[in-house]
Amino acid sequence: MISIVIPAYNAGEFLDAALESIQAQEFADREVLLVDDGSPVPPEPPAWVRCIRQPHQGAPAAYNRGIRESRGEFLAFLNVDDLWAPGHLTRLHTTLLANPEAGIAQGRMRQLSGDRISGAYRMPYIQSCMFRRKVFEICGGLDETMPLGEDYDLMYRCWEKDILKINVDEVSFIYRRHASNISRGNNQRSHIFVMKRRVDRIRSGQVDPAELRRFPFEDYMGDPEGASQWTLWSAS
Amino acid sequence: MPDDCYRINTPSVVYERFDNELVAIHMGTGVYHSMVGVATDAFVLLSEEATASELADALAIKYAATSGEILPQLAPFLEQLQNEQLIVPVEARGSRNPLRIPGDERGITFVAPNLEAFRDLEGLLLLDPIHEVDEEGWPPSAGVAKA
Numbered sequence: 001m002i003s004i005v006i007p008a009y010n011a012g013e014f015l016d017a018a019l020e021s022i023q024a025q026e027f028a029d030r031e032v033l034l035v036d037d038g039s040p041v042p043p044e045p046p047a048w049v050r051c052i053r054q055p056h057q058g059a060p061a062a063y064n065r066g067i068r069e070s071r072g073e074f075l076a077f078l079n080v081d082d083l084w085a086p087g088h089l090t091r092l093h094t095t096l097l098a099n100p101e102a103g104i105a106q107g108r109m110r111q112l113s114g115d116r117i118s119g120a121y122r123m124p125y126i127q128s129c130m131f132r133r134k135v136f137e138i139c140g141g142l143d144e145t146m147p148l149g150e151d152y153d154l155m156y157r158c159w160e161k162d163i164l165k166i167n168v169d170e171v172s173f174i175y176r177r178h179a180s181n182i183s184r185g186n187n188q189r190s191h192i193f194v195m196k197r198r199v200d201r202i203r204s205g206q207v208d209p210a211e212l213r214r215f216p217f218e219d220y221m222g223d224p225e226g227a228s229q230w231t232l233w234s235a236s
Numbered sequence: 237m238p239d240d241c242y243r244i245n246t247p248s249v250v251y252e253r254f255d256n257e258l259v260a261i262h263m264g265t266g267v268y269h270s271m272v273g274v275a276t277d278a279f280v281l282l283s284e285e286a287t288a289s290e291l292a293d294a295l296a297i298k299y300a301a302t303s304g305e306i307l308p309q310l311a312p313f314l315e316q317l318q319n320e321q322l323i324v325p326v327e328a329r330g331s332r333n334p335l336r337i338p339g340d341e342r343g344i345t346f347v348a349p350n351l352e353a354f355r356d357l358e359g360l361l362l363l364d365p366i367h368e369v370d371e372e373g374w375p376p377s378a379g380v381a382k383a
Contacts, residue, residue, distance in 0.1 A: 195357045196259050
């Protein structure tokens with residue numbers, strides 16, 4: 001089973017589209033958990049979505065609640081304002097089954113901005129990935145002390161733990177740019193938090209920066225090629 | 237020592253103050269810089285333009301050292317900051333109010349400020365130019381073509 005975790009705070013106008021992109025996935029053995037992180041007006045998802053409510057604690061805590069409450073061997077994540085490409089779950093699930101030693105499969109992503117869509121590229125967005133549950137047992141969950149950058153931090157820790165990630169060429173994930181993105185204008189600050197966590201791990205002896213890692217960092221974390229090409233979006 | 241005036245090299249440099257550490261990153265070089273103690277106060281003061289003398293005067297209020305004792309120990313720190321492109325020299329404005337460190341702490345032991353650099357993190361920044369650079373998307377649109 002694949003467990004799909006959607007953290008939500010004031011889910012807003014894009015939730016229906018996100019859920020439709022899940023329904024369009026052909027993979028049937030799945031559960032969908034919407035973790036509402038204390039929205040003043042709780043969302044009312046359809047019956048096939050399990051809604052969990054918790055006091056407002058931030059996105060990482062909502063992700064972790066979903067991970068704890070889920071039952072699947074495989075985990076996938078989607079934000080309420082983003083979309084999955086058709087076939088995303090099947091492709092990444094097939095990839096993990098074909099590579100039993102792999103902990104993560106990752107597709108490419110695009111950015112959607114109004115009526116324009118970027119080229120395909122890869123960055124450490126967990127929404128473009130599928131994880132085996134054991135990854136969280138090895139690396140821990142999302143860092144609930146981080147106000148930003150928790151997804152990059154998780155991927156950084158996966159790299160430090162030499163978790164095998166298989167890259168898939170097809171696009172998995174559509175990141176929607178809009179006026180109220182949580183991360184909007186905060187990417188620089190986000191990097192500071194991610195890098196500080198890395199330095200903290202080095203200082204505490206959890207990580208030896210001199211130790212050779214199994215995978216090259218740049219290959220593991222992303223491939224920005226393609227992001228600069230934009231075309232008009234067509235949902236058809 | 238000539239009393240040159242400096243300020244933080246924004247917008248190339250972003251910084252964040254944590255409990256006992258200030259982290260400054262030059263987004264072009266990707267180098268992570270860590271400061272503690274006196275260095276954090278001096279660096280934050282440099283968010284406005286400041287000379288070494290003005291920094292020393294402000295630090296002497298909080299720390300248990302005179303401005304004259306502090307001034308020579310600031311020079312190597314300012315040189316480090318300049319070498320790492322974290323601060324840039326600027327032309328001093330005419331009249332300015334004295335610099336002030338927020339808070340009412342006094343008599344703290346003065347330890348010469350220092351800058352610690354971590355260079356193995358550069359890959360993240362160099363790989364990921366800023367997503368939210370402007371309204372045109374990231375990286376800047378290479379042109380819109382009809383689908």
